[in-house]
Amino acid sequence: MNRTLEHILPKVQKPARYTGGEYNAVVKDKRTVDTRYALCFPDTYEIGMSNLGCRILYGVMNEVEGLWCERCYAPWGDMEEEMRREGLLLYGLESGDPISDFDIIGFSLGYEMAYTNVLNMLDLADLPLRSEQRTELAPLVVAGGTCAYNPEPLAPFVDFFVLGEGEEVTLEYIQLYRQAKKECWSKREFLKAVARIPGIYVPSFYQPKYREDGTLEAMEIVEGSGAAPLVTKRVMEHMDDAYFPVKTIIPSTEIVHDRVMLELFRGCIRGCRFCQAGYAYRPVRSRNPKLLAEYGKAACQDSGYQEMTLTSLSSTDYPCLLELCDELLDYCAPRDIGLSLPSLRADTFSMNLMQRLQRVRKGGLTFAPEAGTQRLRDAINKNLKEEDLLQSCRTAFSGGWNGVKLYFMLGLPTETDEDVLGIAELAKKVYQVWKESTPNRARGVRITVSTSWFVPKPHTAFQWDAQIPVEEYQRRVNLLRDALKREKSITYNWHDPETSYLEAIFSRGDRRLADVIEWAWQHGAKFDSWSEYFNYQRWMDALSACGLNGDFYAHRQRERDEVFPWSRVSVGVKESFLWRERELCYQSQTTPDCRTRCSGCGANCFLTGGLCNG
Amino acid sequence: MADRLLFSKTGRAKYISHLDLMRTFQRAFARAGIQIKHTEGFNPHPFVSIALPLSVGYSSQCEILEFELMGGASREEVPQKLTDAMPEGIVIHQCYPAQRKLKELTYLNYIMNFEYSEGRPLESETAMQELLHRDSLVVQKKSNKSKKGYTEVDLIPLIRGWNLECQSDTLTLDIVVRAQNPGLNPELLRAAFCECYPQMCPDFVTFHRREVLDENGRVFR
Numbered sequence: 001m002n003r004t005l006e007h008i009l010p011k012v013q014k015p016a017r018y019t020g021g022e023y024n025a026v027v028k029d030k031r032t033v034d035t036r037y038a039l040c041f042p043d044t045y046e047i048g049m050s051n052l053g054c055r056i057l058y059g060v061m062n063e064v065e066g067l068w069c070e071r072c073y074a075p076w077g078d079m080e081e082e083m084r085r086e087g088l089l090l091y092g093l094e095s096g097d098p099i100s101d102f103d104i105i106g107f108s109l110g111y112e113m114a115y116t117n118v119l120n121m122l123d124l125a126d127l128p129l130r131s132e133q134r135t136e137l138a139p140l141v142v143a144g145g146t147c148a149y150n151p152e153p154l155a156p157f158v159d160f161f162v163l164g165e166g167e168e169v170t171l172e173y174i175q176l177y178r179q180a181k182k183e184c185w186s187k188r189e190f191l192k193a194v195a196r197i198p199g200i201y202v203p204s205f206y207q208p209k210y211r212e213d214g215t216l217e218a219m220e221i222v223e224g225s226g227a228a229p230l231v232t233k234r235v236m237e238h239m240d241d242a243y244f245p246v247k248t249i250i251p252s253t254e255i256v257h258d259r260v261m262l263e264l265f266r267g268c269i270r271g272c273r274f275c276q277a278g279y280a281y282r283p284v285r286s287r288n289p290k291l292l293a294e295y296g297k298a299a300c301q302d303s304g305y306q307e308m309t310l311t312s313l314s315s316t317d318y319p320c321l322l323e324l325c326d327e328l329l330d331y332c333a334p335r336d337i338g339l340s341l342p343s344l345r346a347d348t349f350s351m352n353l354m355q356r357l358q359r360v361r362k363g364g365l366t367f368a369p370e371a372g373t374q375r376l377r378d379a380i381n382k383n384l385k386e387e388d389l390l391q392s393c394r395t396a397f398s399g400g401w402n403g404v405k406l407y408f409m410l411g412l413p414t415e416t417d418e419d420v421l422g423i424a425e426l427a428k429k430v431y432q433v434w435k436e437s438t439p440n441r442a443r444g445v446r447i448t449v450s451t452s453w454f455v456p457k458p459h460t461a462f463q464w465d466a467q468i469p470v471e472e473y474q475r476r477v478n479l480l481r482d483a484l485k486r487e488k489s490i491t492y493n494w495h496d497p498e499t500s501y502l503e504a505i506f507s508r509g510d511r512r513l514a515d516v517i518e519w520a521w522q523h524g525a526k527f528d529s530w531s532e533y534f535n536y537q538r539w540m541d542a543l544s545a546c547g548l549n550g551d552f553y554a555h556r557q558r559e560r561d562e563v564f565p566w567s568r569v570s571v572g573v574k575e576s577f578l579w580r581e582r583e584l585c586y587q588s589q590t591t592p593d594c595r596t597r598c599s600g601c602g603a604n605c606f607l608t609g610g611l612c613n614g
Numbered sequence: 615m616a617d618r619l620l621f622s623k624t625g626r627a628k629y630i631s632h633l634d635l636m637r638t639f640q641r642a643f644a645r646a647g648i649q650i651k652h653t654e655g656f657n658p659h660p661f662v663s664i665a666l667p668l669s670v671g672y673s674s675q676c677e678i679l680e681f682e683l684m685g686g687a688s689r690e691e692v693p694q695k696l697t698d699a700m701p702e703g704i705v706i707h708q709c710y711p712a713q714r715k716l717k718e719l720t721y722l723n724y725i726m727n728f729e730y731s732e733g734r735p736l737e738s739e740t741a742m743q744e745l746l747h748r749d750s751l752v753v754q755k756k757s758n759k760s761k762k763g764y765t766e767v768d769l770i771p772l773i774r775g776w777n778l779e780c781q782s783d784t785l786t787l788d789i790v791v792r793a794q795n796p797g798l799n800p801e802l803l804r805a806a807f808c809e810c811y812p813q814m815c816p817d818f819v820t821f822h823r824r825e826v827l828d829e830n831g832r833v834f835r
Contacts, residue, residue: 001625001626005819006818007818009671009742010627010671012669014631015629015670015671016629016630016631016670018629019626019629020625020626021625021627021701021702021703022639022702023638023645023699024702025701025702040767134737250641251700252630252635252638252701253630253631253634254625254632254634254637300644301644301645301647303641303645304617304640304642304644304645304646304699305641305644306640306641306644306659306660321661335644336652336658336659364633440787
């Protein structure tokens with residue numbers, strides 16, 4: 001281990017985050033390696049190590065001969081301070097070598113509030129922040145993940161973005177890079193070539209043109225770049241052929257999701273109108289249950305984990321869930337391995353399943369009705385009936401659970417005070433159900449109602465809609481708080497509006513916001529999703545220093561023909577479909593799920609023969 | 615009947631904390647297909663216990679872990695199988711049935727390396743000797759029990775013996791100290807040295823646990 005690092009580590013909190021050397025970490029002989037990749041996650045080790053996508057890419061890349069992928073996370077403040085003082089550059093965990101010497105630096109972007117960490121990590125690596133200042137071919141700075149579906153706020157910093165699922169496209173651009181390195185291409189030559197790979201967006205090949213009112217007139221294609229008019233995300237058509245990380249790094253210190261994660265399927269059949277994942281990950285593609293059971297057992301065996309969780313956007317919608325759970329339980333139960341199932345719908349089927357799984361421990365129950373009235377739930381296409389929710393609670397309470405958490409959003413399009421008060425009514429009904437069904441009233445019950453402030457996201461039916469003003473959000477919070485004031489068994493938590501406002505700015509932001517991010521970072525912003533570091537005023541200062549108005553991004557209602565910053569990016573879902581969904585919302589009309597009836601969103605374009613299997 | 619492992623923890627594994635190390639062992643046993651006894655009760659989990667928690671950042675070649683082997687490997691096979699399932703830096707040397715009580719473990723032998731990147735001050739050797747030859751060396755030690763937040767402890771009676779070796783840029787203290795009831799964390803010695811001789815404070819000190827000993831100074835297993 002590096003001597004400087006060894007001298008630093010005793011001074012910092014949780015040093016095991018910075019050492020590497022975990023079980024299954026891949027260490028290659030440098031003499032056999034021609035391409036080195038730093039897979040960076042712009043948050044702490046505990047968060048980044050919990051990301052399944054990164055585990056998949058790490059495995060996929062390290063299977064390739066001559067290619068070595070290492071991990072890199074954002075050091076916490078104490079570590080950063082020591083690194084800067086001692087001149088220790090940001091390094092790959094496996095080798096300890098500075099990532100500035102690597103060929104490719106790839107960031108996974110899951111959350112807008114991590115953008116300043118991207119800049120900070122580039123700086124800790126002693127690399128220029130802006131793509132144009134990095135004139136050599138290497139290191140290339142690449143970014144993917146959910147936030148890449150609107151790449152514009154980070155456009156000047158990133159050489160190219162990768163849209164969609166990365167298993168195949170990552171190897172394609174690395175292969176191209178290897179050729180470029182061997183043949184000594186310039187960076188521009190490489191970028192022109194890489195832009196021809198489907199799913200790759202080279203921001204420097206698109207030039208935003210603004211109108212006087214600040215809206216976009218066009219995202220113009222830079223002449224001579226040969227860039228595609230529309231870059232469509234990549235998907236793995238056949239999930240049974242997709243890599244599954246059976247052998248994966250087992251951390252030697254605790255991380256957030258410290259268990260086997262078994263990915264059942266990608267996409268979601270539901271079509272909730274506010275949900276970016278629901279649209280952006282279409283179409284639904286399932287894994288074979290036999291294969292999943294094998295993966296799950298093998299992953300438990302290799303990891304030694306005592307816990308396994310099934311992951312997807314809505315696990316109840318997995319067609320062979322019972323069959324799979326039974327097979328996994330036969331393996332897990334005798335070995336004291338816990339099996340958990342998040343992302344369940346609040347229906348009876350799920351509750352029966354849950355009781356089967358959680359025979360011993362009774363964890364908390366969490367449901368997300370999202371809206372308080374049936375009218376609004378229909379409008380957002382959250383196809384959950386009140387009777388189903390109450391029935392689920394009844395089953396749970398009579399089975400001995402004595403707590404439930406209910407998640408809602410305030411400020412959804414078409415929301416009225418009646419809908420807000422409906423949240424309180426629903427919570428009270430849940431309380432009534434508890435009184436009627438609990439076997440032990442003396443133990444009491446804890447019902448938690450949480451509300452967040454709705455953030456409209458790109459590529460959703462609400463991408464045209466305004467986030468409600470902060471005063472209005474606060475008024476609705478107060479309305480609900482007053483309605484729940486006298487309910488001793490109901491706790492009400494609401495999200496502070498500051499981060500939701502910034503999220504609303506950056507999720508639908510344009511390229512001009514890059515200056516805001518850089519200004520904020522220069523003035524100390526990092527780890528903005530952590531209350532230890534978040535400073536709202538700094539962001540307000542950054543916006544005004546750059547002459548921009550946050551409300552323009554967050555609170556402005558867009559016209560049907562608005563040119564979005566992400567207008568050169570396609571997730572395969574047609575804009576006309578999204579607009580139709582929006583109109584149905586305003587009529588409080590639902591759209592059936594993908595299995596009941598195909599609504600023609602367009603995402604079937606990814607599948608041979610154009611048929612979703614659902 | 616309990617079984618014991620003798621293992622070392624060096625290199626990158628030095629920074630794994632005591633609690634994380636227990637979890638690492640529980641998982642490694644499962645990975646290696648070695649069945650060990652689980653705790654009973656509401657939330658059964660594999661039972662392991664590590665004799666004397668090692669501070670984060672210290673290395674050791676003589677750590678002892680207690681568990682109960684149920685199957686999946688013979689005692690002879692355990693060291694190799696388990697080492698293969700471990701993160702870098704943890705090596706299992708022996709697996710054997712426990713014969714002596716852990717409370718017979720009385721002393722620990724540490725190697726402390728005082729590193730001077732600009733060269734070792736010549737007087738540091740006599741300074742260290744002077745310190746260790748004192749009749750008493752009372753230092754303050756953090757304590758959660760005491761109202762003041764610290765207690766006072768005399769280090770000298772907790773030291774059984776020592777040997778000092780000097781090189782051009784290091785001072786190596788080979789020292790035997792009490793292990794428990796009460797034990798002496800060698801960090802206190804470093805702190806005491808730096809307090810008494812601030813001008814000879816080293817740039818860095820490494821701590822290595824070399825051996826566990828019984829009351830008579832013989833190797834404990």
